[in-house]
Amino acid sequence: MKKRNSKSVSKEKAKPQSKESSMNLKEIESLIKFVQNSGVSEVSLEQKDFRLTIKTSHASFASAPVHQVVHVPQSAAAPAPAQSVAPAAAPATPAPAKDSAKDESKYVTIKSPMIGTFYRASNPEKPPMVNVGDDIKPGKVLCIIEAMKLFNEIESEVSGKIVKVLVDNASPVEYDQPLFLVDPS
Amino acid sequence: MSSSLKDLTTLFTARDYRYFRELDSTNSYLAELLKNQDLAEGTLIRASYQHAGRGQTGESWSSREDSNLLISILFYPVFIPVRELFILNMAFALGVTDYLKFRINQEEIKIKWPNDIYAGDEKICGMLIENSINTKGVQHTILGIGLNVNQEIFPEHVPNPVSMKLISGKEYVLDEELAVLCSFLEARYLQLKNSNQSKIKDDYLSAMYRIGEEHDFVSGREVFRGRIIGVEEGGKLQVKKQDGNTIAYGLKEIRFADKPA
Numbered sequence: 369m370k371k372r373n374s375k376s377v378s379k380e381k382a383k384p385q386s387k388e389s390s391m392n393l394k395e396i397e398s399l400i401k402f403v404q405n406s407g408v409s410e411v412s413l414e415q416k417d418f419r420l421t422i423k424t425s426h427a428s429f430a431s432a433p434v435h436q437v438v439h440v441p442q443s444a445a446a447p448a449p450a451q452s453v454a455p456a457a458a459p460a461t462p463a464p465a466k467d468s469a470k471d472e473s474k475y476v477t478i479k480s481p482m483i484g485t486f487y488r489a490s491n492p493e494k495p496p497m498v499n500v501g502d503d504i505k506p507g508k509v510l511c512i513i514e515a516m517k518l519f520n521e522i523e524s525e526v527s528g529k530i531v532k533v534l535v536d537n538a539s540p541v542e543y544d545q546p547l548f549l550v551d552p553s
Numbered sequence: 554m555s556s557s558l559k560d561l562t563t564l565f566t567a568r569d570y571r572y573f574r575e576l577d578s579t580n581s582y583l584a585e586l587l588k589n590q591d592l593a594e595g596t597l598i599r600a601s602y603q604h605a606g607r608g609q610t611g612e613s614w615s616s617r618e619d620s621n622l623l624i625s626i627l628f629y630p631v632f633i634p635v636r637e638l639f640i641l642n643m644a645f646a647l648g649v650t651d652y653l654k655f656r657i658n659q660e661e662i663k664i665k666w667p668n669d670i671y672a673g674d675e676k677i678c679g680m681l682i683e684n685s686i687n688t689k690g691v692q693h694t695i696l697g698i699g700l701n702v703n704q705e706i707f708p709e710h711v712p713n714p715v716s717m718k719l720i721s722g723k724e725y726v727l728d729e730e731l732a733v734l735c736s737f738l739e740a741r742y743l744q745l746k747n748s749n750q751s752k753i754k755d756d757y758l759s760a761m762y763r764i765g766e767e768h769d770f771v772s773g774r775e776v777f778r779g780r781i782i783g784v785e786e787g788g789k790l791q792v793k794k795q796d797g798n799t800i801a802y803g804l805k806e807i808r809f810a811d812k813p814a
Contacts, residue, residue, distance in 0.1 A: 372649045481635045481686055483787055485804075509685075516639055516682075516788030516804050523687040526641070540803075 465520065476526055480541045484515035488537045496537070498548075502530045507511040510548060528552040561732045564628060566739040576600040579625035580697040585692065587627070596627040599731065608702055620732055623715070626738070628694040632746060636689055639788030641682055642668045643757040644697050644745045648738035649678050650760050653718070656733065657721045663762035665791050665812075666781070667804065670700075671762050674812075675715035677701050680720035690779040696738075702730060712813040757781060767811035772802060776810060 480486070488496035488511055498510050505527045513520045523541040535541055558570050569592065577583045579598040586592065601619045630641060646668045653662045654672065661673045670678035681697035701716035717725060744753060745750050756763065764781045770792060779794040789801035808814040 481688075482638075507687075514804070516642065517682070518638055518642060518788075519681070519683045520635075520638070521683065521685045523685060523692070525688045 397462050421434045426467040427463075473550045473551065474550050474551065475531055477530065477546045478510065478522075478524065478526075478550060480513060480543060480547055481522065482513055482515050482520065483543050484513040484520070484541060484548065486535045486537065486539055486541045487514060488533070497535075500530050500533060501549060504530060504550065522547075526550055526552055556783045556813075558728060558732050558735075560729065561735065563735050563739045564678065564717065566735040566745075567595060567597040567731070569593050569596040571596070571598050573598070573600045575577075575602045575604065578603050579623055580683055580695050581614070583695050584683065593626060594629050596612060597631075597731075598625045598737070599623065609799075611680055616673045619727075620701075620705075622700040622702055622727055622734065624731065625695050625697075626735075628696060628742065630691055630694050630742075630745070631692060635686060636692065636787070638684060639667070639697075639795065640745060640750060640790065641684075641694060641784070643753050644741040645680060645698075645738060646670060647753060647756055647760060648741040649680070649698065649700065649734070650740065652734045652737040653677065653717070653735070656730070657717050659720060662759065664760045665762040666784065667788060672720055675713045677715050677717070677720075681784050698734075702727060704773070732793075740806060763809070770806045770807055771810050 402451075407497060488498075498504060498508070504510065504524045506523070506525050508524045509521045510524050513522060525535050528550040530548055530550045534546050534548060537545070541547065556794065561567055561570075571583075573579075573628060575630070575673060576598070582600075583592075583596070583598045586598075600623050603623050616708050625705060630638075633640065646664045648800045649670050650662050650664060654660070657672075659672060661671075662677075663671045664805065665671045665676070668680045669676055670680075678698065678700040679700050680699075683695045684790070685692040685694075685696070693750045701714060704714075704716045705719060707714040717723075717730075741753065761781065761784075764783075767780055770777055770779055777794050779792045782793045785791060785801050789803055790807060791801050792801055793799045
C-alpha cells in the first residue's frame with residue numbers, strides 16, 4: 369500500500385484549503401473563559417459545519433473557583449489548518465470509563481472520521497469485515513462509511529482484539545461517534 | 554493486458570494502463586492490486602466486461618461486452634481533509650461532463666446529484682468512488698467510471714439509460730475516447746490539487762441537473778414540490794420547499810418523483 373511521507377503531507381495540508389472553519393483556538397479559549405466567569409452551566413454554539421459545547425459542572429456562581437468541564441468535540445477544537453490533519457479512525461482515545469464492573473478503560477475507541485452511513489461489509493451479500501473477537505492490526509479495514517456516494521474504507525491504526533461493535537449495520541453515524549471498542553493488549 | 558494508450562496527453566493519468574477482457578470489477582481489482590504493491594498515481598484499469606460491476610453498495614451495473622468504457626483510476630488526494638471529500642464527487646463528475654460536452658456537442662449534459670451524469674433526462678454515466686482512510690487522512694482514492702459509449706440496447710431493468718452513440722449516431726473507438734476522457738479528468742483533478750476549489754464548486758452548481766427548477770420530490774413518504782438550491786459542504790442536497798423551508802437531504806433521503814434514485 370502506498371504510504372505518503374507524513375512530513376510532506378502535513379506541509380501540503382498546512383496550506384489553507386478552504387477557510388470554512390469559523391473559530392480559531394484563541395477565540396475558543398476566550399469563550400471558555402467567558403463561560404467560566406459567567407456562572408452559566410452550559411453554552412452551545414452552532415455554526416455551519418461547526419459545533420461547540422462548553423459545560424460547567426455546576427451552575428453555581430458564588431462559590432470560588434468554578435470547575436469547568438469542557439466538552440469540545442475534536443472537530444471544533446481544531447483550528448482550520450490542524451483540522452485538515454483530521455483524526456480519521458482516531459484511536460488512542462481511551463474509552464470513557466463506565467460505571468459497570470467491567471473495566472473498559474484500557475480499551476481503545478475507534479471513532480468515525482466523518483458523517484455518513486456505517487456499513488460492516490462492502491456489500492449486503494458479504495460477511496462483516498470484522499467481528500467481535502477478531503484480531504486486528506494497523507491497515508486492517510474495519511468498516512465502510514458511505515457519505516453522499518463516497519465509499520470510505522476505514523482502516524485501523526491499532527493492533528488488538530475487537531471487543532464490541534458499537535453501531536448497527538446501515539445506521540447513520542456522526543463525526544467522532546465511537547464505532548468499535550478494541551482491546552489493545 | 555496491454556501497456557499503453559495511444560495519443561495520451563496526460564501527465565500521469567493512465568500512464569500505467571492495464572487492460573483486461575473481463576474482470577469481476579475494475580475497482581475491486583485495483584484495490585486488491587494495491588494491497589500487494591505500490592502503484593503510481595493515475596494507474597488505470599480497464600475491462601471490456603465486468604461480471605460483477607458495482608453501483609451503489611451492491612447494485613449491479615449492466616454493460617454489454619466491448620461497447621462501453623469501464624475503468625478505475627487510482628488517485629492520492631492526500632491534500633483533501635477527510636471532511637471535505639465530497640469535492641471529489643464534484644471534480645470527477647465535472648471531468649466527465651467536460652469530456653461529454655466536448656465530444657458529443659450536447660449542452661444538456663448535467664450532473665444529477667451527487668455524481669450521476671445525465672444527457673437530457675437519461676443517465677449516460679455512473680461513478681463509484683472508494684476512499685481508503687486512516688488517522689492520517691485519505692490514503693488513496695479509486696475512481697470507478699462506467700460510461701455508456703456504443704451500447705444501443707439496454708436490459709429492461711435499467712431505468713433510463715442512454716449512450717453516446719444513441720445521442721450522436723456515431724460509433725466510437727473506445728481507446729481513443731479513453732485517452733480524451735483521461736485528459737479532462739486529470740485537468741479537474743489538478744484544479745482541485747491547485748486549491749481552485751471555488752471554481753470547482755461553482756462549476757458543479759451550474760452543471761447540476763434541474764437546479765433552480767420547480768419539481769416534485771419524494772422523501773420517505775412525503776411528496777412535495779421544491780427547488781434544488783445547492784449542496785452543503787458535506788455534500789447534502791439543499792432543497793427549498795414550497796413552504797419556504799430549506800432542508801438538506803442525504804443520499805437515499807430524497808429523489809425526484811419522476812426519476813429513479
